[in-house]
Amino acid sequence: MIDRTSHISMYAQIAAILESAIQLGELQPDQKIPTEAELMETYNVSRMTSRQAIEILHEKGLVVRKQGKGTFVIGPKLKQELGGMEAFYDSFLQKDLEPKLLEMKVTDTPDDVISILGEHFTQSLFLKRIYYRDEEVFGFSLMYLPVNLASIVTWPLAEQNAGYTLLTKHGGYTLKNANLTIRALSANKEQAELLKIAAKEPLIQLSRTSFTAEEQAIEHIKLYLRADLCELNMNVPGNSFLVDGIRK
DSSP: OOOTTSSSOHHHHHHHHHHHHHHTTSSOTTOBOOOHHHHHHHHTOOHHHHHHHHHHHHHTTSEEEETTTEEEEOOOOEEEEOOSHHHHHHGGGGTTEEEEEEEEEEEEOOHHHHHHHOTTOSEEEEEEEEEEETTEEEEEEEEEEEGGGGGTOOHHHHHHSOHHHIIIIISOOOEEEEEEEEEEEEOOHHHHHHHTSOTTOEEEEEEEEEEETTOOEEEEEEEEEETTTEEEEOOOOTTOOGGGGOOO
């Protein structure tokens, strides 16, 4: 129970009790935690106090809100190494993730992607995928490939293979290197609906542009990941300094 004479706020005490229950396994991953109303009744506190207690857990990355269902304990995060070109993307498919192709079509390339791939990339083969982990939405991707692949790539092929494989194995391209950009952003309404989270929840965006041996930009992908379900790791040389790579 909580100590009403303590200098520690009641919501912080409730949050500590719930956090202890999570650490001890009394509240298991993917288990629903008590609602605001249940906390109000159990500890005889106001709704605001209950809400603040849950918010502390959310800020610590211990729980996640699911629209229309409640607040649940977060399971172990999926850890991803930022390695080579193939490892970056293909390894996602080796971590119990289930890809589902939502859309595949030939489309006019958006202006922002043309600025990356070049003015000749006026049309592209567009792939939109969503990824599930344990039946929960984990992330989604938007990929732009050379339009000539449209006559080669079938729906099942696109659903089960990464862009790297489609380009090299099926398209015959030789890839030399790629640029990778990582951003933190808040989910907009469309992204939130797709990921089944609340708007403004944190996301990790990974943007990759792949280049051929002739230094020709050939592929661009934006991968949006739920920040509460994954973490990214990078192994760097001992003489590398993180601050040197920070840009405004």
